[in-house]
Amino acid sequence: MDHLTPNDASSVEQPGSRKRRRAATKAPQAHSLPTLIAPDVEAETLLRSTLDALSAHIAVLDEAGTIIAVNQAWRAFAHASGYADANHGVGMNYLAVCEAAAAVSKDASRTAGALRDIMAGDRSEFRMEYPCRSPQGPRWFQLRVTRPDQAQTRRIVIAHEDITEVKRTQEELTRLSGRLMHLQDEERRAIARELHDTTAQNLLAITLNATRLHEGLRDAGEPARRVLVETLELAEQSLQEVRTLSYLLHPPLLDDVGLTAALSWLARGFSERSGIQVAISIENSGEPLPRPTATALYRVAQEALSNVHRHSGSKRARLALYRTKDMVQLDVVDGGTGLGSLVEAGREEARQIGVGISGMRLRLEQLGGRLDIRSSPSGTHVSAKVPITLADSDQPL
Template identity: 30%
Template sequence: MKESGLGRIPLPFFRWRGFTIRIFLITILPVLVIILAIVFLSQYLHLREMRMMVGDRNLRSVRLAADNIANQLQDKREILLLYEKTTSQNPKYLDIEPYFDRGIAIFDISTNHFQPITSTFPLESVDPDTVRTWQSMPVDTISDPISISIGKESLAIIAVPGPDEKIFVGAFDPQKFLKNSVENLMAAASVSIWIKDPHQILYAATTTAYISENPPNILDNQDSSHIPDGIRILPAKNGDLVISYTPIDGTDWLIIYEETWGSVASPLINTTFYMPLILIPLFVIAVIALWFGARQIVIPLQKLQQQSLQLGRGDFAAIQETVGGIEEIQNLQQQLIQVSQELQLVQGNLHQYIGALTAGVENERQNLARELHDDTLQSLIALQQRVQMSELQQQQKGIENHPDLVELKGLVQKSIQNLRRLVRGLRSAYLDDFGLVSAVKILVEEMRSGQNILIELEVQGQEQRLPETVELAFYRITQEALSNVIRHSNARQAVVLFSFSDPLVVIEIKDDGEGFNVPDQMDAFAPSGHYGLLGMSERADLVGAELVISSIPGKGTRVRVEYRR
């Protein structure tokens, strides 16, 4: 019998069958996927919150720096306002240089020209938009810082309106001023800082070559005075960027602080990102455990299941093959072997009993047939002769065909025919005297007479006599098979074929009837009172022959018996 699927571990991509694949796909794989999803999702959320925490920390530092810059600019405004008010008195008492390192000047609106008060003041004029802005300023007010580019350098100026369309202007270097204000922010590694207005970058610094010297594009083309402070996380080639930004009060300046996540994350935090990789060896262990379970439990149980099925069909040798596996499975196989040995012993005794019972039945049949033939049949023949003598006596008296004698003669003759058929059914005299083929030939002739079925007998090879028990078993099997054909098959034709070839003798009974589904066990029809198949199987077993019955519904039936001499 073909044992499909044994000796191989069923895998998901091969087929959906067996305990192994079901436990893998239904239990292990979904649980593993869920665990991986939970771990990676929690890791992602954890890292995102960690980045936001770094962003919050940087935002607080940037706000402090922005407040510091705003306070220093306010000091510059107040010094310039104070200078404007005291210039007519004694301006030498005010030290302007720490606040306006590029000098101060008086701007004449009518001429659009600066009159430097200090020699370091670099401007001669400003654009008309700036002039209009200064003209609209009320007295005793101070302008916001205005950034002006001078070549590759930048200059910041603050203006205070004075009398007679005069504007007091103070100038300072924004690079130097802002560098001193934000130098504490550059203490960390891998950071960049930009301070910009809507038109240009006033200050830029970085501690790493891997961060762009330009501010992030998401903040370009926006009015800095209307941008609220916030945090952005942007992906980058060298790691995510944590960006914090805030506007500077009283100006249109914006501070942008950028830090790479890799410089913030400690080795321990980076290590936790790879913690889910621990599941890989766990997965490998699970696969190994599954493989072990398949090799040591599932496959041995599958083999043992197949052996048990063969044992149920009477193959006692199949259970002897070792299936391996864990100790419990081996113990189970040993118990099945012990049970099979006991069952084999019981079956052997049962076969001996059935053989003896069959032999006793055949002997009784033979004795009954002999008694019926030698006693009852002879008495009927004697009665028939007396009836014939009575007919002759009546004819001598001139009475022809006496009704009573005619009726009695017919009854006696019919009884003799029935009795002879009964005797042949109990024990064929042709079987003992002329052999199996001749006995079956007579059987075929008797069974097809009066039946609407054609039964043919074919013989291949040279007929040879077999042991008496074998010939009797073949004769009974043929008798039962032809009886089934007549009673159940609704066949139109049947063939009985004998084949003699040394050392094999085969007899086949085929028909073109309705056919049926052949059961795995010949005793399947016994509960319903049909013992024909079981009787044929037992007779074949008793003489060491092999019986094979094959049938397809609608395509007839074939009964084949093989015997090796």
């Protein structure tokens, strides 16, 4: 058995093995297991070849913050960027460099602060993504500062990894998802209008005709009258269903009257269908809101309420819409189990499957806003914020 499969032997339950296995789970966590080197390998050669094989630009600092080693990738980048220093930083104090740059760069200031904390032993790691100019044009890097947990040497490792491709893919994905959501909204709006303006009108005409027929056929036989009554009932039921569907797809209130009215309508319908009481509080909603903002907040309310119904177990919810100085905010609060219960029960995968929360987040980010979720065993608080400017308020819905 190799060291990668330490638990194979425990697949057959032995007397007392449960106790041993529990002890085994208390063994060192994966991240605290240091590098293991075969006894006949020369450590310095290994260290050099390993550092040089890494794509990240790496510098190793001593406990005072002075650079004592840099790898090949670091040197190549420094060289390509035109740094004249032949040592490519070795012997310089990295903290002093960051502090000197802190006046003109927020990123340098954050790094200096984190490095000081790491040197003082107040934290062991710091990560930051930052944009950077490079000879190949604008790039994104991830900086990772770590203090390896070894008693005999107190070193700090600085690693800058080029994450430009990941960033570009993320940006492209966000752009595409935003576009898809916009198209979906537009399509829903078009279908809702079509259903409302054409199908519902035709169904209404059918019910009116059937009613007139019913009145005109007073002398007809009972079977014919029964067929007509049934037709009338079916037409009325279909009309009701088409109207509800059209409203759910896109409430006309949202376009015609505004978000406040649409939310009230949503909360009322949701309460009737789910039996969950929704207290709604809307003060100074900031309306008229731009159409994308109103649509996004409406969709967030729809999804958050649907989550309350499907996951929280709560019998009550609160929906609030209000405007602060430069934001419009929507809160949906429930008194249910919270998101954490699933994680504790080992059903982490359930959190991964849904698209509801990521969809809400994405919608808001498209508008420069954000979604915050606070959750405890006594409930969940979903809060959506979208920035709003004075010019926005003047725009029609």
